[in-house]
Amino acid sequence: MEKAKTGIVFYISIGILILAVIIGIFAPDILENVTAAAQSFISTRFGWYYLIVVSLFVIVCLYIIVSPYGRIKLGKPDDKPEYNMATWFAMLFSAGMGIGLVFWGAAEPVYHYASNSPTAEVGTDEAIKEALRFTFFHWGVHAWGIYTIIALCLAYFKFRRDARGTVSSTLSTIMKTDGALGKTIDIIAVTATVSGVATTLGFGAVQINGGLSFMTNIGSGFWTQFIIILVVTFLFLLSASTGLNKGIRILSNTNMAIAALLFVFVLIFGPTLYSLNLFTDTLGKYFQTLPAMSFRLAPLTEEARDWIDNWTIFYWAWWIAWSPFVGTFIARVSKGRTLRQFTAGVLLVPSLVGFLWFSVFGGASILLESEGTAAISELATEEALFGVFEHYPFGIVMSILAIGLISTFFITSADSATFVLGMQTSNGSLNPTKKVKFIWGIMLSATAVILLYSGGLQALENTMIVAAFPFSVIMLLMIAALFKALKEEKPNLKAEKERKKQNKAKADPT
Template sequence: MYWIALAIGIVFVSWGAIFPDHLLNTMMTIRNGILDRFGWFYQFAVTFMLIISFIIAFSKYGRIKLGKKDDKPEYTTPTWFAMLFSAGMGITLLFYGLTEPVTHYANPPVGDAQTIESAKLGLEISYLHYGLHAWVIYAIVSLVLAYFKFKKDKPGLMSATLTPLFGNRMNGVAGYIVDIIAVFATIFGVAISLGVGAQQINSGLEYLWGVPNNYGVQLIIMGVTAVLFIYSAASGLSKGIKYISNINLILTVVLFAAFLLLGPTGFVLETYSTTLGNYMQNFVQMGMRFSPFDAENNQWVKDWTIFYWAWWISWTPFVSSFIARVSKGRTVREFIVAVVIAPALVCTLWFGVFGGAGIYFDFVEGVNVAGQSMESSLFYVFDQLPFSGLLSFVAVILIMTFFITSGDSATFVLAMQTSRGSLNPPFFMKLSWGIILTAIAMILMGAGGLDGLQAAAIISGFPLTIILLLMIVSLLKSFREEFNEAAESDSEEEQEEKSA
């Protein structure tokens, strides 16, 4: 499994290094075909995951423990939350937290630009992309992996969770195909974060110290951070990843509190209250939205919403494996509520505060926030606040720690996926996947920038979505069998007691 996947990775890197234009054109052609013919499939799949997750959580299955009867949680709740949150979103909060609401405000899918309505719509769309729909994808997949790993003693592989449906066929070629799809979805999904993280770190360094903002500098940034996240992954979950995740959470809280208190506090909180209420009223409808009678509007849905669903799905092998790994001993209900509701609420608050402040300075103060590039707009808004230099410095450090946590978590999971689900994979596997992951991010950034990275996520996410839906069916089948076995056991005990 390891050598097959590694060989495919080397071939892809070689293709991109020798024929970058051919690679990009091929990927964009496949991407456009998937979006045109199967964009609806992503919408239906993610909505199904949202509905089935809450049905499971508040049904009789919610009492099931992810582990044996006497298993206790391995990490405290605050540490657990810090680890799943920093792995689940990471760099994207810093990159898109202010930029996306402002982008939709300046270029709304419907209505006039830079109006009160487009400002509200920009925030509500951002809540959709980073709220319940995003986190429920992670939750349902990590639930399946944790259940089969800790309850059924299966390897921590996606192929192993399909055994109830396909039997021993998952131990052969079919299982290898499933796990290889998961490996490359992980690589392409995380490569996007590494690419946008390098861009934003470069932008911050340019703002702070005048470092040139170009692809060459971003290559150096990715190379340096790759060394750091490989070292962190080699240290293991209980050392490097755990400590950096806790540092991440502290820095995130500090930056968020400073930005909230130094910025237009009343405006952003009032706006957040209004837009969050609208989102909560309409999130199911928003998550199913298409515009088949308006080609331009329909393309917007595919370029933004469908891309996000594909991106989050491509992250699931990595994020869900990691969340499952640190969630032993939790009940199904506790797990779903914690992994879906709490992070989704934090993400909406983050976008409400950062995006709301960006919109305030553009709409109310007349500062041209909407005219800045995506990677520089955060630092441009910092410039409107007191202690702007300090805020920018903290933001750069936070982006770097997010970069490291995303990279080390992904490297650890890739090694785990290609070592028969081992919870302690060997160092040489972590090293090789760290190098391949960084090389692919560099090549895709050089070939097509964010367009190339996004195309890779959409392509890898399509077959993975089918696998995820089959995993959910397999989980429900196993839940039903477990309860039937428990009911039969209770019935036999009652008959024995009566006989006695």
């Protein structure tokens, strides 16, 4: 087992976060105002950049799938996958979008339908279609394309070229990364990771609080959320002490089992045919209009542009900020798969599962709203899911299971993040020490608490958008470095193709 050593990346990253936490404690208004101003500037001035760069990531992924490079293995020729396909999907899905899907599954579609449709008149049949189509857009191949780029680069350089498992090491083919520049790149990656993970943990705490508040007399507010984060921090640090193959693997499979149970429940007791029809119709429109949605900026309509800034740009920044964590984790569990298998699996399968999830939960909430049965859109975002369950048999049981699912997703995400941050700040070690993971676990929770204290979810979102911007530039450099490395593989690909021809000829001499 390799020995993990911390260095300057660890100490500078921790120092930056401690400074942010101190400012958040003693001057919360300053933290909120600064992040809000930076977020507004980036969204307004560079919205076009986000749309172009994220679409480019998807195009690169599709090219990898169909190109000859897809035959290259993430590892040595004889390496086999460490995890079976089901466990692999469960682990990447739990790390990638778990809390987000539960938080937004019933809320985002009904909000677009009833309150703020992107292009249609609210409350109409057309608004229903638009609500699902744009939800698919925000949670589909663009989101997973961002994750795929990071994971692919990290896994290729780590397992194929024996590089360190750090973000800077993926740029070794186009620049020297052993000095200050490499350390700076890794620090940017770490701070982006912390902001993305802290945002999602904040969402999780708010929704657990929302569920408890919806079902009981427990109040909703910062101190309740603080206690929730405190309890969950203890649980995920306990899980982190057990290692990757125990805590995270077991929790990931548990997450998928509970999520599947909730999905099947709503599919059966909810509007089954309605949801399936919505899924099929929206899937077709999603692929039909994907290019137009990918570059939609509405430069001449202020209201439409505000919607894009608040939703699409927010999501692209969220996925970019979240991507160093998710990408590193997916890379860690993907050794032995080919580039084609890996890219197709990460890009397409989770997207399809997410589309089904939103069709079932979003379809259920929209139908309740459109028929006048319940005003789901008037509930707080974190309470929408529980508002849907209230109108079904065994609603209390399902709500309790949902809170359990959010908690286990919370634990899995934070547990995975402590591993990834430990890896990134221990010179790429695949076995960061428990001490380093515990420090990062505490810092993640402290960051989430301070951001909630200083400005609630808005402060979380602002910070994440700001942190994502510089990391998006690093991602572009990672793509350039990857393709330079892949070009060097061409002789190997030709030799491998020739060997297969010769082996086939020997096996079939006729």
